Amino acid sequence: RTITILITLVILGVAIFFLKKINSSDTGQPVEPTQTIASTSTAPYEIKSFTYASSSNRSTIEYVQFAKLSAVNNTLEKEARDIFNKNVKELEVNLAEYTKSGTSLEGREFVIDRTVSKEYVFLNTQQAIASVAYENYVDMGGAHGTFFFSSDTIDVTKNKKLVLADLLKDGYEKDLTPYIKDKIIRHPETCVRCDALGGEIDSMIETVIPENFVLETDSIRLLYGAYELGSYAETSGGQELIIPKTDISVHI
Secondary structure, rough: OOOOOOHHHHHHHHHHHHHHHOOOOOOOOOOOOOOOOOOOOOEEEEEEEEEEOOOEEEEEEEEEEOOOOHHHHHHHHHHHHHHHHHHHHHHHHHHHHHHHHHHOOOOOEEEEEEEEEEEEEEEEEEEEEEEEEEEEEOOOOOOOOOOEEEEEEEEOOOOOOOHHHHHHHOOOHHHHHHHHHHHHHHHHHHEEEEHHHHOOOOOOOOOOOOOEEHHHHHOEEEEEEEOOOOOOOHOOOEEEEEEEEEHHHHHO
16 A cells, blocks of 8 residues: 555656756746737837936937847947937927026926837837837927837848838838828728828818838828828827728738
């Protein structure tokens, strides 16, 4: 009977060992989750920033630093630093002009900010492409501030910034322009905040293809800032049009 118990314990020990082996990773590398159109970022990264503030001026420029992508990170940091330095100069010149004009600065703050859109930070390991969207806000003392998108899509292998023309075949504009207009008018579920546009899109002669976009797993998300698709009242929050890759497969 004692032998039987010992054999049983040995078998249980072996079984537990193999179960632990099955549930562990031999490589110790994290498994990248599957990305979907509606998901938040799956890319391992951290957000850093450059910040400037005075009595009447403020600027914060955020940028992304991906895990284990030093060359891309250097590019993103340099770009952010250049933008930040440019913003500081613009803010100082703007403040000097206001001061010279005698305009009261009481309660006034001039702002140039860029924040990372945390939901739109993607790292496509199969295509070796990193994609980041930013939300920008500028208030230099006009009637109201202005919101716009900016973005970075980078070939990780070559450390090269990409535009839509690098991802789509020649002639894509001819088909994409009417497609965008149709999507916005007839399929508002694929266009974020397009319900605010009213009849403005319908009256447009030509719908613009924006410069800014993020490359997601199964789609391209076009990013429109204020005034790109209509008046400020209708576009102040920006619009985002989701284009499934299957819809434009002939151009990929």
